[in-house]
Amino acid sequence: MFFKFTTAGESHGKALVAIVEGVPAGLPIDIAAINHELWRRQQGYGRGGRMKIETDTVEILSGVRHGKALGSPIALTIENKDFVHWQDVMSSEELDEQPKNPRLVTRPRPGHADLAGGQKYQTRDLRDILERASARETAARVACGAIAKQLLAAFGIEIKSHVVKLGTHPEHLLEKTWEEIASIPKDSPLNCADADAEQEMIAAIDKAKTDGDTLGGVIEVVAKGLPVGLGSHTSWEDKLDGRIARAIMSIHAIKAVEIGDGVANAGRRGSEVHDEIFHNGETFNRSTNRAGGLEGGITNGEELRVRGYMKPISTLRKPLHSVDIDTKEASDAAFERSDITAVPAAGVIGEAMLAIVLANSMREKFGGDSR
Numbered sequence: 001m002f003f004k005f006t007t008a009g010e011s012h013g014k015a016l017v018a019i020v021e022g023v024p025a026g027l028p029i030d031i032a033a034i035n036h037e038l039w040r041r042q043q044g045y046g047r048g049g050r051m052k053i054e055t056d057t058v059e060i061l062s063g064v065r066h067g068k069a070l071g072s073p074i075a076l077t078i079e080n081k082d083f084v085h086w087q088d089v090m091s092s093e094e095l096d097e098q099p100k101n102p103r104l105v106t107r108p109r110p111g112h113a114d115l116a117g118g119q120k121y122q123t124r125d126l127r128d129i130l131e132r133a134s135a136r137e138t139a140a141r142v143a144c145g146a147i148a149k150q151l152l153a154a155f156g157i158e159i160k161s162h163v164v165k166l167g168t169h170p171e172h173l174l175e176k177t178w179e180e181i182a183s184i185p186k187d188s189p190l191n192c193a194d195a196d197a198e199q200e201m202i203a204a205i206d207k208a209k210t211d212g213d214t215l216g217g218v219i220e221v222v223a224k225g226l227p228v229g230l231g232s233h234t235s236w237e238d239k240l241d242g243r244i245a246r247a248i249m250s251i252h253a254i255k256a257v258e259i260g261d262g263v264a265n266a267g268r269r270g271s272e273v274h275d276e277i278f279h280n281g282e283t284f285n286r287s288t289n290r291a292g293g294l295e296g297g298i299t300n301g302e303e304l305r306v307r308g309y310m311k312p313i314s315t316l317r318k319p320l321h322s323v324d325i326d327t328k329e330a331s332d333a334a335f336e337r338s339d340i341t342a343v344p345a346a347g348v349i350g351e352a353m354l355a356i357v358l359a360n361s362m363r364e365k366f367g368g369d370s371r
């Protein structure tokens with residue numbers, strides 16, 4: 001049995017839904033903890049008007065009884081509060097008459113799925129694409145990831161994230177210990193472990209807002225307490241770094257993934273990169289962790305560190321050049337409303353995706369039907 005999940009739901013549809021499989025029977029499921037993760041995903045300086053409408057909370061429909069997993073699929077749903085404003089536009093029923101304001105989208109945003117998706121699925125209303133391409137879907141992932149985190153916590157494994165760069169600030173990626181990341185205040189505006197850098201980031205967001213622009217950045221996700229031996233060197237699809245890269249890259253707007261110091265390591269000598277091996281009489285250990293906790297696609301007992309590089313959001317208040325797909329005439333790309341940046345949210349989503357990959361690896365290695 002694998003730990004796996006699937007989601008459904010459109011951004012302005014009635015709800016997001018997800019099914020999680022592979023949760024061992026008897027695992028306590030803390031719904032408040034799931035809601036706390038959902039709350040964390042909604043935070044971050046630079047979010048737009050939509051986050052003022054939504055207060056994401058989960059409803060569990062199956063697979064949990066009296067607070068404990070049954071071992072059966074866990075179905076969950078998160079309501080889209082904004083749906084009340086979109087009932088006719090997003091109705092699943094065929095309508096007798098067109099909505100007064102059909103909110104048709106015909107001016108694709110460069111960088112978004114709008115145009116490529118519209119061409120692939122042969123639609124004249126790009127809303128058919130953008131509704132599912134929207135990062136709203138990540139709320140469902142975070143709920144599934146919160147369950148994975150609860151499974152990992154039963155084995156003493158914890159996952160945290162932080163923002164290490166936003167736009168061009170600071171110049172170099174922030175390097176922080178687990179303890180420094182753990183002591184970021186819950187109300188930190190950007191989930192950043194360096195208060196000065198955070199102020200620079202906030203100023204950059206304010207400037208981008210004034211300019212009608214958007215910003216990307218870099219997040220780092222760290223897992224602590226992992227056993228040696230998750231993943232395997234034996235086959236390409238079992239290499240844990242490959243699985244993690246896929247999971248992190250699948251997050252909306254993430255365009256590059258780095259394990260440990262992978263990017264900088266490519267330009268260094270071997271003697272400056274590889275983490276030398278010591279033994280303290282009880283365990284093997286290292287004094288550095290440039291490999292980010294993975295060697296040969298296998299966890300080596302060090303902290304697992306992965307970075308995700310996020311491009312700027314593609315919905316700009318000062319729109320880029322585009323073409324109307326109906327008239328083929330030059331026009332501004334569509335804009336309704338948008339976040340200036342969602343980098344802190346990407347960190348929370350990265351935690352969820354890493355938790356899901358690791359929960360699956362734990363199942364693979366240790367198996368078992370019940371707690």
Ligand code: EPS
Nearest residue numbers: 048050051133134135136139337338339
């Ligand atoms: C998104 C556009 C915005 C974001 C949304 C992702 O939504 P709206 O079009 O309703 O203003 O706020 O993110 C979320 C709704 C969320 O929950 O994170 C997009 O086009 O990707």
